[in-house]
Amino acid sequence: MPLLEVKNLKTYFFTLGGVVKAVDNVSLTLERGEVLGIAGESGCGKSTLAWSILGLVPPPGRIVSGSIVFDGIDITKLSEQELRSKIRWKRISMVFQGAMNALTPVFTVEMQLSEPLIIHKGMTKKEAREEVARLLRMVGLDETIMKRYPHELSGGQKQRVVIAMALALDPDLVIADEPTTALDVVIQAQILNLMKELQWKKKRSIILITHDLSIIAELADRVAIMYAGKIVEMGPSSEIFTNPQHPYTQLLLKAIPRLRGPIEKLAYIPGTPPDLRIPPPGCRFAPRCPFAMDVCRKDEPEMVKVGENHYVACWLTQKGR
């Protein structure tokens, strides 16, 4: 049984201007110990997907239909109280976008880290302090940092503390939403190394959400590409990066400037993503797709298997098969 199984999830935002279909019929699974990368551009619904799994969809959004089964429990059916006491932090934790601001400025690192330990694990203050020291060492920080306040830490140190917080209760699943976006490349590389090491040491399930395919390549076993509220392609990392099937994935990869090799003309995708209040009929990528056919503009393509564990929702591949 997979650790997480999301089925036909729809999370909509009911705004005054209309219903924004931020996550529209998304299904995915996550095995234990697996790292799933979810990539997509801003507004594609990847963050909403993360919030949905945590039961934290901000109003006016809500989960309209579908199920999120985590370790046999359907999270969509739990009350806020149950989510808070049983699932969040304990079983599923998160490293959020702009995590540097996730630390309370008036608490020392020790206070931030020991609070969940005392509340959820019932540790004494002393036990908690030892555990905090262990966690800090684990994320490569000196334990003397415990007594410091967030503003006395650098960006990279804060990010490490945030990761330590996410791992404090030894959760089964960590959702990392743009964990390195605000960091400089050198620190980003260090944090990615840290996450790799932690992952190797203890097989943890991670959902890594980012717009940066390069970062996904560093960590993910499997990759899901989202576009306009839908997953358009999903498969093993090696497949996606070397043998992308969906035109969107292909273009996205060609758009990334490389540091090595010949300087090819970078690709770009003309136009802008659709307004999710009134998505286009058929394939949502069709208006921007250089290979769009008549059928693309009429009917929505289904997810079909194109390789081992490799699924694509595109009429091109379906026609060819």
Next chain:
Amino acid sequence: MSGEQPILEVRDLKVWFPLRRSIKEILARAPVRYVHAVDGISFDVFEGETFCLVGESGCGKTTTGKAILRLVDIYSGSVRYRPTQLTLQELEAHGVSNEDGWVDIAKIHPKKMKPLRKELQIVYQDPYGSLDPRFRVKDTLEEPLIIHGIGETPEEREELIVKALEDVKLVPPEDIMQRYPHQLSGGQRQRVAFARAVILNPRLVVTDEPVSMLDVSIRAEILELMNELQKTRRLTYIFITHDLAVARYVCNRIAVMYLGKIVEIAEARELIDEPLHPYTKALVAAIPEPDPSNKEKLREVPIKGEVPSAAEIPPGCRFHPRCVAFEEQRERLKDLCPVKEPPLIEVKPGHYVACWLHR
């Protein structure tokens, strides 16, 4: 590009920001302490090239860009620029003298910069913040024309606006003109920012991370637009970025900055393929690439610790506390790196580096 003439010569440019003094310090007449945002850098920019300033946040690359436009106060040094004959006359009318057709931006009173502003422009990183949300595109583009008295009538100005919008491929201009920034996508906004920058027919445009806040899928489009504008309008770019990979695609030459200093300048490809400075090496090594085999191994970034504060710059070579090479050859270098600041010297034709390893 060495065949071209330089258009800008920066020499020993320093931009220091005074730190706020406490009352105690003022009473004790303690000297003013400074943040050394840009701490003595020199480089030339040639006409028609794209010159890159690369570095991590806080290295002073943006401040350098702003100093060239005199948007921040310059502490010392010179920023010599060669304006057109017409602008020179205008400057003279304002009482700004020139030296064989060169003016020193660092010495011009900010209020007398106005004639130069037509020639020096800037495009910012944040397409959401760089446009006044209360201004329609038309208002944003009309403002520079009004300020510089270009176009006598509203109709004339509108013609110029339409032309600028067409140049940045925002069509139909008549429709775009009436829109507010929030009615545009990020890419469109950045095009408006470019339109505003080029509408005055500048010669040197500083672009401060112009694509880093845009989605990957449209970055190339903006970079291509920049390229086209450079060709049609004969622009010289100073391209500021943290991303060496992007720099490799757009720049002729790259200068790498660390803590307010330029540590290495070279042709773009040479700098990335054969970096000489240990910091450049680390920077190159740290850049992730969409290669799935990366996940099997740790990325080796030859650097230690983190960037110190610009208010407390280490003595000697400011990189030495983080330098792996210094660590390895501590005995040999102990009288150099922690003591003396390395000068920026040309070690290969067109390849400059400031490191004691490359004496």
Next chain:
Amino acid sequence: MNYIEIAKKIRWFLGELRRMKIGILGFALLFIFVSIAVAFPYLTNPKDVEYWSGHTEYWEERMLPKLAPPVWVNMFSSTKSPVTSDLKYQENLQMLDMYNPDDLKTYLKELDPKTFEALQKLPEDMQKKALDMLKDQLGFRYLVYYEATVKYTFTEDLPPRDIVAELSLGPIYLYSGLKQGLRVELERPDGIRMVLTPGIYPDTGSVYDINRYTDITDPNLPKIGVSFITTTANISGTQVKVIPANTSWVFSLSDLINKLLTSSDPGLINPILGPLLSAANETLVPGMKVDPLTMITSKSGKGMTSGATGPLHGDYVLKIMFLVRVPKDHQLPELHVEKARVLGLYGLMGTDYLGRDLWSAIIYGVRWALIIGITVSVISVIIGVLYGTISGYLGGKVDSVMLRIAQIWYSLPVLPLLIILAYFFGQNIWNIVWILIVFGWVGMVFTVRSMVLQIKENVYIEAARAIGASSWRIITRHVFPQILPYTFASIALSVPGAILAEAGLSFLGLGDPALVTWGKILHEAELNGALLKGAWWWVLPPGLGIALVGMTFVFIGYALDKILNPRLIR
């Protein structure tokens, strides 16, 4: 921005406003207040406020009840009170000319029947001679009898506060030895009749009998409140005391009896109330607290003095009689009723201790509340915004100095200073307005400054500098438009403070003496113990007015803030 844009903005604003009930309420209230302020001359008599202070004669002439509750209290009370209203009256004037033998005969027939009979017996020519002689002995030529009958029908549960009549009379010449008579009678529905003029003057039946009247120069008369103004006139070389023509003379039933009751001379009160008291078998002990109107309008019987017998409904007839004797070659008097009125509840807002119509003052107060509130807030907000903008935009040393000045200014103890300044300069409302502005602007500075500091950091400000925009252009085109909405909201939100400050100063007696403001009404109420006297209608309306206008602007400010605040707009 062209006018289409502005129209669009306004439409957008109204659309947003429609969704904010509190804003609609605020603007509706403001509309009402402004309408009241504008329509003031049509809602009440503007002279009321013009003559509010220091013009007691105006208010005496208005002849309103003092400390009268508003008329609508009857709606909320089971015991009804009479409402102030004019009474019907009849006038009757008779005159005898003694130079006319028939008139003289009539006079003799009524007052000196013996002489008359003797005269009748005389032959015609003798009679003529006798009459000729008699007429010169009388000492006057004309005998003018004037009678005003005022009828009051009492139907309510509580007694009226007073019954008053104003007469215009004169000239009446006051030669010594030539008595001029006045008699006032009151007849109750149960037939009991009281002579209200002091002294014992039996009713002889003839209205021409001077002995029936109290001398209008009787020293007791002035004491009981119905005083006459006298001057002197030069009549053929001699100075004569005279009540001049068109003298206004006010008769107040309650004043009269109150003064009698407080007099220690039982010889004065007993003859007057005698008939009433004896019919009820009651006695009045000197010093006893009695409400004269209650006693007079109560049913006869034990306990009547305290009104325990219940009200006596029916017609009360008040007769005011003058007998004026005019020597020959003197002007004839003219007498007539100006007003006859029962005093009870009055107006929409009642009256104060001087019988001033509070409605006029309250309505007028709206005007000044709005003028003061809006002037002070608009000017102080503008100053504050300018100061804050300049300080924030220029930054550096200028900012430090300006900020420090503002902080010092802000930390001054405003109230004591206000009181001192108002004491020295506050004789004029505009001085008060200036004083309030001087202390009001600084509150804005800090918020505006921090807003400007924040706006200044926007990249588009630097972009504007990069294209060569001057500071002035940046401030006016890029900075101000963002502060403007906040400015509007602040103006609305600082109106209540200004109104309260002015009311506070006026309440302390430091207001403009020539103006009627709500604070001043409260000040007078406080000074005259309004609440001790139970005159809630004197205190509540101005208080509520201040609160309501304040609330109006708070609502508007809140709505503006919600709608226009840049933080809340995308």
